[in-house]
Amino acid sequence: MKKYLKRTNAVDFIAITRAKEKLWNLLAGHMILLEGGTTRLHCSLGRETTHAECAFLFLDKEHGTARIEPYALEV
Structure with a gap:
């Protein structure tokens, strides 16, 4: 593998x-x-x-509504 890999110290900051x-x-x-x-x-x-913010979304397809319940998350 060494012959196929080129050693370089260059860092591609854009990548x-x-x-x-x-x-x-x-x-x-x-x-x-x-x-x-x-x-x-x-x-x-x-x-x-x-x-960070998290919430559960409960979709009611029959009535075309959604309920959002915030979820407490500690980071």
Whole structure:
């Protein structure tokens, strides 16, 4: 493998920044479907702080409404 891998001390800061942005975009707003798609857990992470907000969303398809219940999360 050594003959195929090139040793370099160069750091690709642009690639690191892109990877960091992709990770933040994934984590900044994340929703998990629960219970057959009618219940969801939504989490949002603050970009400049360690603040996180989570809430359960309960969808009532029959009446076309949704109930949101905040979920206390300590980080």
